[in-house]
Amino acid sequence: MDLILILLLALAIDLTIGEYPVAVHPTVWAGRLAGMLIKPGLRLRRNLQFVYGTILSLSLITLFSASAWLILDFLKGIDYWLFIIGGAVILKPAFCLSQQWRVAQITRAVIESKAPVPSGMKSLFETVSFNQSVTRGEVTSASIRSIAENASDFVTGPLFYYLFLGVPGAVAYRVLNTLDNMIGYRGKFEYLGKFAARLDDAASFIPARITALLLISSAAFKQWDVARAWRTMITDHGLTPGPNGGWPMAAAAGALGVKLYKTGHYELGSSFVEPPIDKITEAVSLYRLSMFTWIGVCLMALAVAAALRG
Template sequence: MDLMPWRLPLAMLVALCVDRAWGEPPARWHPVVAFGRFLGLFSRRLLTLAPSAALTAGAVIWWVGALNIGVLAALLETSLIYAFKPWEGWVGLLGCALLLGLLLKPMLAWRMLSDEVGAVERALAESLPAGRARLARLVSRDTGNLNASQVREAAIETLAENLNDSVVAPLFWFMLAGLPGAAIYRFANTADAMWGYRGEWEWAGKWAARADDVLSWLPARITGLALLGLRPPLMGALWRQARKTPSPNSGWPMAAMALRLQLRLAKPGVYVLNEAGAEAASGDIARAQALALKAMLASALMLMLGAAALRGGL
């Protein structure tokens, strides 16, 4: 019996366990930090270009980075497979899965995400300014005029949105394309986080923003459904609420979180999700963390089984 189709599911399990136990690797060794440094080499120059040149240059830089990252990840994964090929049975499977899981881990960031969101509530317990300052580490919006409820809302929205970006989507692409899939997704997501804005980045960051939209489209909906759980009556509401955000993807996990927790989640002047819901109060961030953990585990299990099925393990 060939056990190697199970290397990807077991690698996912290893990555999640390592994440839970130790969190993020040091920044100097973190590949996502390296992705950001690569993109940062070109950021200032891109903003000086005319719109058409900025659009072309941004797309070319994105493709150069994505292709190089994909090739490197493919070489690493292939080398592991060949290195453990002489080892038959469980020894080869576990050895390959362990090392592949360690390579996958930096593409995931569940523990850091949950810890950072939880820190917002702890900061609010000290003072509203402390809560605002802690939230400012997580979001790009101005936090200076937010009240305590709005601070909690923004933290919960960040948890829901990044559950997809930092966990479900990398695992989804790992399921489909192995380590290259997860690495290219995280590069695309990093590029969107750095360049995918309107205003001065309207043209230079357009390719990065659209690429992230495409790569996140299905994972975001998986994340939303996992957060919603087995609640068929809420499906219609999820569809309607998810369409209220400017992003084609972020509304799905955020709306699902709002509906399940019966909370109102909003970005002032941009959108309001589940307007009839209650304002976020003390204890709601902890509720959101618990729900997100359940959704993450359910999604991970489904994607592990999917990875095995795609490779003939089921």
């Protein structure tokens, strides 16, 4: 029951309070610490960069996940309910549920009205100017792509590892995903971030596919075109650069019947229409149903496991 109570309380925190302030957000701490420690590695030769990046990645993952375990073990020795509250407080930053649909809704409002971007979201729009060559379709596509891919990275993935490894497992996945986003790409960090990128690919393999299936199942519940969603997922998931992100994005493209693309890189559902603005709202609806379904599955799995043990 411990894991069920922790997850329920963490979910309540997410839905009422939302994301923690930057100053006290563990994921931000991990990112900042990684940013500091990455710099010396850039001065090394390529093969040593890989070694340095491997050690750095494993060290940061271990530091944050082990810290979570030690804190919870300490709290459990003091008081059971303090342990439950502490577990929820630590678990919450490892997943991000409600913030994803709030960002999408604000994105739609900004596109429609060209209103000032909220100060907390300026970084999301810093490369977009509605007076330049970026089209509404491109911004709408980016918003839908983001909510589909982040469903895997920010919800399904962390909670998948929470099922098997508890709070430390969710924390470890979130730190790994943060490292991948920082250094897991070609160019400047190619060798330094190669280990983190490959490990994230492996860790996200199952969650990405679960997310895609959840999106298709939710489309079926809404009586949308399930065959189209399935067909697009199967045919287009490999068009994106990584091995995982294309699965939920292609499923979303098929479920919504829109083309999702990154100009000059890839198109998912290329035969579909350019995504109109109202498709953001439909994507949010699909995301909500999918992720709450996943949380329900997690709670049922934890309940069954508790019953078998007890």
